[in-house]
Amino acid sequence: MLGLGEQGRLVQKEIWAVGGGKGGTGKTYLSASLAIGLAKLGKRVIAIDADLGCANLHTALGADPPAATLSDFIKGRMKTLSEVLGETSFPTLRLISGAHDFLEIANPKHTEKMRLIRQIQDLDVEYIILDLGAGTAFNSLDFFLAADRGILTVIPEPTSIENVYRFIKSAFYRRFKRAVRHPDMKALVSCAMDQKNERGIRTPHDLMACVEAIDSEVGGRLRKTMAEFSPKLVVNQVRSQDDAALGLSMRSSCSKYFGIHVEYLGFVEYDDCVWRAMKRKRPPVMEYPDAVSSRGTGTVLANLLKGEQIAFDLCVRG
Amino acid sequence: MKPFREQNYYELLDVRPNAEKEVLAKAYEAAKRAFAGDALASYSLFDPGERQALLARLAEAWRTLSDPALRVRYDEDVLGIRSSVGPPAEGAVPGPRPMAFSYADLPxxxxxxxxxxxxxxxxxxxxxxxxxxxxxxxxxxxxxxxxxxxxxxxxxxxxxxxxxxxxxxxxxxxxxxxxxxxxxxxxxxxxx
Structure with a gap:
């Protein structure tokens, strides 16, 4: 994304959002690792804790709870996002902390949220990392869709995998609904989101086919827009080769079932170093830069920067 | 990306159209595991009917692509590409690697x-x-x-x-x- 910097110059900027549905799958850990990794490469980075209800990205980054938070911005006590920027121990990495106080901040009004997203897009920086909350609430979906790259963390457990699929589907429908203008089409999406709908629409692909049957021109245009929807997958807490191959199977499943193109960025091995570092409130990638987990997040970062994913033909055998 | 009913055999197996036979065999084994009834990655998506249809398509893909002659014909007729694998040379029949259990020759x-x-x-x-x-x-x-x-x-x-x-x-x-x-x-x- 191109944006205007503070001095009016053009800056190349990328927003990466890390979500994933279920809690405890390593969203904050991955956000912090990516932000630190970018800062170590000398990039100017802002990490934003978009988990409005349960903010703790500052802890994962090894920073103190900042004086100003997103709630100051949302409630209008501070006019711009730059006023709530906090420093970290990395010179090029700054932090916008989530809300710590009000309960209602977890559910900002639509206008408040859109103002926030607009200002995020206007920040003068090279990379913005958004750490999203668990679940498929509109908050998480909207931040996810506002990003240039949406990353999903999954752990090799049924509950986590189910939630990731649900997240992908919800995000797809929400983006779809925004892309269509006609009220009939919007109604069709609402109908499709009900799993037991009368029209028999069960997958995003069914929905697309349904739209094309009604209006082929709109359908064709939509198909192009939605082809750009390509969530990235990271498998965390990998303990075996089968776990690592899960990303490939999920990518294949998403294509075969939803007709959605998912990219598998890489995996992070299960590693006690992460737990050890977290207990000391230190970022694992700083405490143990050579640990398997840190190498894993390093690969994920490299793939994001190169725009690559895990090899097409790779077949990890258990 | 397309749903499985519209995918060609290579897309079904997640391999490149010039994939070698070993890669195909591995991909087929991996796909069978990934779409088995209790597979972590897919159990929550496909209902039994769809799963059966998908597995049947995968088996069909493997049967066609693992046979050099059928593969050449599929590449030309369906995909309209000249096969990168090439037709089997006369006389030299390397024989496919037996993937399935064949213990008969070893009591x-x-x-x-x-x-x-x-x-x-x-x-x-x-x-x-x-x-x-x-x-x-x-x-x-x-x-x-x-x-x-x-x-x-x-x-x-x-x-x-x-x-x-x-x-x-x-x-x-x-x-x-x-x-x-x-x-x-x-x-x-x-x-x-």
């Missing part, structure tokens, strides 16, 4: 190191490849094939090695492990 009483080695050589799998895939030291694999009693590890470990080795050359793991250990015991008692 349970005849499981010896040399029998296993000839089976492996017949299907053209190098020992290095097995060592790499199973992470078993190549020395142990050689000892197995040489019936090198002294070099072999304790039976508890050996059984595990044998099952993995058997799988790698497409044999039934239990029959091979049982047969080989029996063979080893006979060898040892003969020497005493």
């Amino acid at each position: 349970a009483t005849g499981v010896t190191g040399s029998a296993l080695r000839s089976r492996r050589e017949a299907i053209g799998v190098p020992l290095q490849e097995i060592a790499l895939n199973t992470r078993i030291s190549i020395a142990y694999l050689q000892f197995i094939e040489e019936d090198h009693e002294k070099g072999l590890p304790h039976e508890a470990y050996l059984r595990g090695y044998l099952t993995q080795y058997a799988r790698a050359i497409g044999l039934d793991p239990h029959t091979v492990a049982d047969g080989y250990l029996r063979h080893l015991r006979i060898l040892r008692s003969g020497k005493r």
Whole structure:
């Protein structure tokens, strides 16, 4: 994304959002690792804790709870996002902390949220990392869709995998609904989101086919827009080769079932170093830069920067 | 990306159209695992009917692509591309690697190191490849094939090695492990 910097110059900027549905799958850990990794490469980075209800990205980054938070911005006590920027121990990495106080901040009004997203897009920086909350609430979906790259963390457990699929589907429908203008089409999406709908629409692909049957021109245009929807997958807490191959199977499943193109960025091995570092409130990638987990997040970062994913033909055998 | 009913055989198996046969075989095995009824990645998506349809499509893809002649025809007729694999040369029929269990040529009483080695050589799998895939030291694999009693590890470990080795050359793991250990015991008692 191109944006205007503070001095009016053009800056190349990328927003990466890390979500994933279920809690405890390593969203904050991955956000912090990516932000630190970018800062170590000398990039100017802002990490934003978009988990409005349960903010703790500052802890994962090894920073103190900042004086100003997103709630100051949302409630209008501070006019711009730059006023709530906090420093970290990395010179090029700054932090916008989530809300710590009000309960209602977890559910900002639509206008408040859109103002926030607009200002995020206007920040003068090279990379913005958004750490999203668990679940498929509109908050998480909207931040996810506002990003240039949406990353999903999954752990090799049924509950986590189910939630990731649900997240992908919800995000797809929400983006779809925004892309269509006609009220009939919007109604069709609402109908499709009900799993037991009368029209028999069960997958995003069914929905697309349904739209094309009604209006082929709109359908064709939509198909192009939605082809750009390509969530990235990271498998965390990998303990075996089968776990690592899960990303490939999920990518294949998403294509075969939803007709959605998912990219598998890489995996992070299960590693006690992460737990050890977290207990000391230190970022694992700083405490143990050579640990398997840190190498894993390093690969994920490299793939994001190169725009690559895990090899097409790779077949990890258990 | 397209849903499976619209995918071509290569897309179904997640491989490039110029993929070699070994890659296809691995991809097919991986796909069968990924879309089995209890598979973590797909159990929550497909209902039994769809799953059956998908597995049938996968089997069809494998049947076609694993046969060089059928593959050439599929590439030309359906995809409209000149096959990168090339038609099978006259006379030289390398024969596909037997993936499925075919134990008929190796009776349970005849499981010896040399029998296993000839089976492996017949299907053209190098020992290095097995060592790499199973992470078993190549020395142990050689000892197995040489019936090198002294070099072999304790039976508890050996059984595990044998099952993995058997799988790698497409044999039934239990029959091979049982047969080989029996063979080893006979060898040892003969020497005493």
